[in-house]
Amino acid sequence: MSALAALLCLGATSTTAVAAPSPEGAGEVKVQGDYNLDIFGTTQTDSGVSLREGSVSTSYNIVDRPATSVPSGSSDAWNVDGAEPDVRLRYHIADGKGQLSDFWLAANFSVPLVGGNEKGCAIYKGDPSSGGKKVANSPYSCQWTNTSGYNPHPILKVSSPIEVTDLSQGAALLSKYCNSSTPKACDFSSAKLSSGLANAKVVTVPGGNSFFQNNSPNNNFDTAVTWSQTTSQSTSVGAELSWEVTVPELVKQTAKLTFNRTLVDSFTAAATNTLHVSPRHVGWFERRQAIFTLSGDIYVNSGSQSWVVRNASFTSPDSPNDGQSILVAQDCPLENWTQGTNICTTGLRSHLVR
Structure with a gap:
């Protein structure tokens, strides 16, 4: 016997049965009255x-x-x-x-x-x-x-929130929920800004040879070097040093609106400077690009489920503050120079250019 029939069998004269088709259960019957x-x-x-x-x-x-x-x-x-x-x-x-x-x-x-x-x-x-x-x-x-x-x-x-440990899943979640112009399903309010310098890298010189050798036993060698250096944006998460993920709109907005920084895919610096190479030395330029990093936990919420990507970091060249980048001239004795690997075993002298 149905629940409605059982109720009606109790003999309540003021009971009215009403059919209630609904997405929760088409054909339901609900009872009103006593x-x-x-x-x-x-x-x-x-x-x-x-x-x-x-x-x-x-x-x-x-x-x-x-x-x-x-x-x-x-x-x-x-x-x-x-x-x-x-x-x-x-x-x-x-x-x-x-x-x-x-x-x-x-x-x-x-x-x-x-x-x-x-x-x-x-x-x-x-x-x-x-x-x-x-x-x-x-x-x-x-x-x-x-x-x-x-x-x-x-x-x-x-x-x-479910803690995301699979990086491909994390990248997919950010791509799906955090990439619209108004990424309301994501939160990066824990983001912290840090500024600094990238690791030193040898600059690029047209022709491919960035190292200048002075074989003279007595005379200095001065040359005008036209150089360039391209620094790219990088991402990491947790202990992973690299994370293949497109920077979502959420992170770009956080950088701009909260910290007045602009995340860029890459930045190329270029200039011409005079390199001084001592007798029987090898000389070259190294540069450290000014960068900034946003890091923190990103929360993603689909409505019925939430996730957290812990310790996500997004590092970008800080092009508006490129004046804080450092250019250094390096000078290594020929006898301590390993050609091919470009390693100076000892006697390296550094000179700050700018």
């Missing part, structure tokens, strides 16, 4: 998130009140009933150790007389009851499951 419907709900957390300072409201009856706190990796069962039962939940989100965050959860569920069951949940920056703002790029995510039926047993799942 009989209440129930929401048998459960709130679940994973091991990285806990809920505090909970509150609940409903237009009808609370049979089993939701807990004010839900520890990490646990669940809390609750029950409300009414002719068209509804429930609204609010929690302060904490991490798995109970440390409160800046984020809050607001969720709602209802069983209307006509139509499908209605549900919603969102993460807020700040308390939603006192001006908190809904955010799409928080470290946390929420979703309802098992939501159909006229006496449903919905599950509200609140999740912490």
Whole structure:
């Protein structure tokens, strides 16, 4: 016997049956009158998130009140009933150790007389009851499951971010969610800026020979050297020194809007300087390009799931501050010079050009 038939057999004369086709369950029949419907709900957390300072409201009856706190990796069962039962939940989100965050959860569920069951949940920056703002790029995510039926047993799942360890997966997530002109599904607010100099590199000279040998035993050798040096953008994540990922729009916006820096794919510096080579020495120019690095954790949120890419770094030539780059003239005795590998074993002298 169906649930509706069982109810009608009880002999309530004021009961009316209403058909409610809905995306949650076409053909459902909900009962109005002397009989209440129930929401048998459960709130679940994973091991990285806990809920505090909970509150609940409903237009009808609370049979089993939701807990004010839900520890990490646990669940809390609750029950409300009414002719068209509804429930609204609010929690302060904490991490798995109970440390409160800046984020809050607001969720709602209802069983209307006509139509499908209605549900919603969102993460807020700040308390939603006192001006908190809904955010799409928080470290946390929420979703309802098992939501159909006229006496449903919905599950509200609140999740912490999954830490991405596969670099190809991380690159795919950034490409999918963080590359639009308004990458609201991503957060790089933890980014820190550091400035410095790239490792020294021998400059490039037309013709390919960047090293100038002076075989004279007594005379200095001076020559005007026209040189260039191209420095490219680089990325890394965690312990990986190189990460094949296109810099997402999110990172470019963070660099520009937060730090007034511009991430570029590459930058080429060029000039002509006089190189002084001592008798029986080899001379060349080395240069250290001014660079900046943005590093931090990137959070990606699809709405129902969130991820975190830890310790992502994006390094770019700092072309507007190229005056901070360093050009050095190197001078090595011929007898200590290894041709081919271009190594000076001892006696190297350095002179700052600019």
